[in-house]
Amino acid sequence: MKRGLIAATGVAAMLVSVAACGASGDGSDVAGSGGKGKTLTVWFMSGSNPPEWTKKVQAEFEKKTGAKLKVEIQQWNGIQQKLTTALSEQNPPDVVEIGNTQTAAYAKAGALADLGDLKKEIGADWSESINMAAIVDDQQVALPWYVGNRVVIYNKKIWADAGIKDTPKTRDEFFSDLDAISKKTEAEPLYLPGQNWYFFDGLTIGQGAQLVKNEGGKWVSNLADSKVAKAAQIYKKYQSFSKAPKDKDEATPQQADIFAKGKTGAIIAMGYEAGTAIKANPQIQDQIGYFTIPGETPGKPEGVFLGGSNLAVAGGSKKQELAKEFLRIALSKDNDGQMVKEAGWTPKTPSSASLAKESPAAAAAAPAVAGGGTTPLIPEWAAVENAPNPIKSYLTAVLNGKSPDGAAKQIEGEINKRLSQKQ
Known part of the structure; x- marks a missing residue:
C-alpha cells in the first residue's frame, strides 16, 4: 500500500452543498432488471484493487444487477482536493474509496450516505477495531474495505x-x-x-x-x-x-x-x-x-496501527440502492477472502482468519487486530x-x-x- 498523507483541512468548507444534494435516489436502481441501462461509477485509489478481485466483483455485479460498473483509478497525490470537489457536484462518483483515518472529515461535511442498515446486514461479525474508523458520531458513514497492520x-x-x-x-x-x-x-x-x-x-x-x-x-x-x-x-x-x-x-x-x-x-x-x-x-x-x-x-x-481504506457511498449519488448492492458484492465474505489471499490484507472477522494461512504475512498480522486501533x-x-x-x-x-x-x-x-x- 503506497499512499501519501492526505490533509483533510478545508473539506467541510468545500462541501457545504453536499447535504443539499441529498441522498434521495428514486428507489428504482435496485438489483436485477432495475439496473439495466445504468452505470455505477466507483473510484479506487491506485494500487488498492487487486486485478483478480476487481474482475470477480465486476462480473458478479453486472450479472446480478444488469448495470455496468465503471472503475476509475485515482492517485493519492492530490486526492483530497479532487474528492472534495467531486463529492460536492451534482453527479459525484457513486462509491468512493477513502483512507480510514480521513473518513471523519468527509462525514462531518455531510458528504457520505448512512450505511448503518447495510453494515448490520453484511458485517455483523466484523472486528470492532476494524470497523471503528467507519463510524462518526455513532453513524456508520462507510464500510471497511481492507486493513493492514505491521x-x-x-x-x-x-x-x-x-x-x-x-x-x-x-x-x-x-x-x-x-x-x-x-x-x-x-x-x-x-x-x-x-x-x-x-x-x-x-x-x-x-x-x-x-x-x-x-x-x-x-x-x-x-x-x-x-x-x-x-x-x-x-x-x-x-x-x-x-x-x-x-x-x-x-x-x-x-x-x-x-x-x-x-x-x-x-x-x-x-x-x-x-x-x-x-x-x-x-x-x-x-x-x-x-x-x-x-x-x-x-x-x-x-x-x-490498523491502516487501510473504507468504501463509502456519496451522499449526492442518485444510485443509492445500486451502490449498496455493489457494496454487498464487493464486501461479501467470499470477496473479502479474495482480498486476503490476493493482497495479503488482514481478515475482517475472526472466523475468516483461516484465509490468512495462504498468506504468511496476513497470518502473522491477524492475531493483533482485536487490540489494534488508529490515529485519533x-x-x-x-x-x-x-x-x-x-x-x-x-x-x-x-x-x-x-x-x-x-x-x-x-x-x-x-x-x-x-x-x-x-x-
Whole structure:
C-alpha cells in the first residue's frame, strides 16, 4: 500500500452543498432488471484493487444487477482536493474509496450516505477495531474495505545463526533475541529508524493511550500522558538494537531495501514490504519469516496501527440502492477472502482468519487486530500529520536523550496549533 498523507483541512468548507444534494435516489436502481441501462461509477485509489478481485466483483455485479460498473483509478497525490470537489457536484462518483483515518472529515461535511442498515446486514461479525474508523458520531458513514497492520519480518538464517530456535512470545523475549543476534552474529539485529511513527502509534495503543485529549471542548496534545511516555521508552529500547538514523522514517531509505541485503535480523513492517525486499534481492525469499509483534505477556500481541481504506457511498449519488448492492458484492465474505489471499490484507472477522494461512504475512498480522486501533478519528487530526510531522520530531527528541516529558513540552505547542486549525 503506497499512499501519501492526505490533509483533510478545508473539506467541510468545500462541501457545504453536499447535504443539499441529498441522498434521495428514486428507489428504482435496485438489483436485477432495475439496473439495466445504468452505470455505477466507483473510484479506487491506485494500487488498492487487486486485478483478480476487481474482475470477480465486476462480473458478479453486472450479472446480478444488469448495470455496468465503471472503475476509475485515482492517485493519492492530490486526492483530497479532487474528492472534495467531486463529492460536492451534482453527479459525484457513486462509491468512493477513502483512507480510514480521513473518513471523519468527509462525514462531518455531510458528504457520505448512512450505511448503518447495510453494515448490520453484511458485517455483523466484523472486528470492532476494524470497523471503528467507519463510524462518526455513532453513524456508520462507510464500510471497511481492507486493513493492514505491521508484523515482524525476520531473516530466518540470521536468527538460526544466533541460536534462536523459536519466535518470541513476549516483548522481553524479543529483546533477548535481538540481543543474541547482536552478540553472536555480524548482522544488525533490527532496522528501526527513529521516526517510524506508525509503529509508535501502535505502542501507544498497546499502552491504552491516546495522542490527543479533549479539554474544555477542544482537542489538544496528550503527549505528556505517562502512558505515551511508556510507549516512547519501549520504542527507545527497540531502537537501541538498530543503527538506523534517528531522524528518518522507514521510507527514507526504504527499509525493505535495507532488509533485502541480508544483513539485518528483522524489520517491523507491513507484510507487503517483504515483496519489495524479494524484488530487490530474489535470493532472500527463502530466508524470510513473519511473526506477530509480541506484547508484554504471552497471548496478548502488541498494539498495532490498523491502516487501510473504507468504501463509502456519496451522499449526492442518485444510485443509492445500486451502490449498496455493489457494496454487498464487493464486501461479501467470499470477496473479502479474495482480498486476503490476493493482497495479503488482514481478515475482517475472526472466523475468516483461516484465509490468512495462504498468506504468511496476513497470518502473522491477524492475531493483533482485536487490540489494534488508529490515529485519533477526528477531522482535526489530519493537520497534525502534515510534514514536518511533529510526532516524528517527538520521537527523534526522545531518542537523542530528551525525557519523554521534556520532548512533549517541546512539541505539544505545534500539535495544539495544528489541532486548532479550522476545518
